[in-house]
Amino acid sequence: MGLSALMTTTVAAGRLLLNAVLPPQCLACSTVVDTPGHLCGTCFGRFTFITPPHCGICGLPLDQTVTEDLICGACVAERPSYGRARAAFIYDDHSRPLVLKLKHGDRTDMAAHLAKWLARAGAEVIEAADVIAPVPLHRWRLLMRAYNQSALLARALGRLTGKAVVANALTRTKATVSQGGLSRTERRRNVAKAFAVHRAAAIDGKRVLLIDDVLTSGATANACALALIHAGAKSVDVLALARVPNPAGAA
Numbered sequence: 001m002g003l004s005a006l007m008t009t010t011v012a013a014g015r016l017l018l019n020a021v022l023p024p025q026c027l028a029c030s031t032v033v034d035t036p037g038h039l040c041g042t043c044f045g046r047f048t049f050i051t052p053p054h055c056g057i058c059g060l061p062l063d064q065t066v067t068e069d070l071i072c073g074a075c076v077a078e079r080p081s082y083g084r085a086r087a088a089f090i091y092d093d094h095s096r097p098l099v100l101k102l103k104h105g106d107r108t109d110m111a112a113h114l115a116k117w118l119a120r121a122g123a124e125v126i127e128a129a130d131v132i133a134p135v136p137l138h139r140w141r142l143l144m145r146a147y148n149q150s151a152l153l154a155r156a157l158g159r160l161t162g163k164a165v166v167a168n169a170l171t172r173t174k175a176t177v178s179q180g181g182l183s184r185t186e187r188r189r190n191v192a193k194a195f196a197v198h199r200a201a202a203i204d205g206k207r208v209l210l211i212d213d214v215l216t217s218g219a220t221a222n223a224c225a226l227a228l229i230h231a232g233a234k235s236v237d238v239l240a241l242a243r244v245p246n247p248a249g250a251a
């Protein structure tokens with residue numbers, strides 16, 4: 001282990017220890033709460049948890065006047081490579097702080113709590129899965145950040161559900177430019193062929209559940225699903241913590 005990796009691990013361990021002795025904090029705003037792994041009342045009221053009706057494929061929340069799950073326009077126009085995508089809550093100004101905390105390493109202990117949210121939102125896709133695999137970070141980003149937040153979520157979900165986790169099923173073969181500001185088509189092009197299957201034997205013939213932190217356009221999930229299916233996966237579903245409410249509008 002290099003010195004920087006050792007220091008990062010030590011800092012992370014220190015944080016975990018600190019979090020264990022500090023009073024429980026809201027997962028989003030850090031206000032003190034009664035129970036660990038909860039949101040405070042204010043954040044709970046502001047979060048938009050995703051409930052049916054939603055698109056039967058990509059999980060996009062649909063108009064509340066719809067009585068059952070239908071297929072959204074984007075999925076009718078272009079069917080994704082994955083079967084179904086589900087997410088726990090909408091990614092917006094209120095939920096962003098929680099996602100950033102997980103991403104930037106302030107609170108790696110959050111994953112165990114967030115896995116319960118994933119389990120609730122993704123009950124149907126979890127039940128159908130043989131193995132769980134995270135969306136990988138590029139090696140350089142992994143070095144800078146010391147851990148992959150999607151892998152943390154995948155491992156925590158594996159512990160909670162007893163499903164096998166193949167943490168290194170996929171690798172990123174090229175560093176993609178940031179997806180911000182790109183159109184749907186540009187995002188797809190940006191991530192096409194960016195992923196390779198690292199452990200084909202572990203996913204061959206398996207129904208894979210791919211874990212991501214945030215679904216934006218779905219381009220990353222789509223590229224990962226395509227790589228997994230080419231390598232022999234029987235099917236791929238996606239489960240994310242959060243999703244952008246209107247990917248077409250988000251462009």
Ligand SMILES: [Zn+2]
Pocket residue numbers: 026027028029030031039040041042043044
């Ligand atoms: Zn809060």
Ligand SMILES: [Zn+2]
Pocket residue numbers: 055056057058059060071072073074075076
């Ligand atoms: Zn859809």
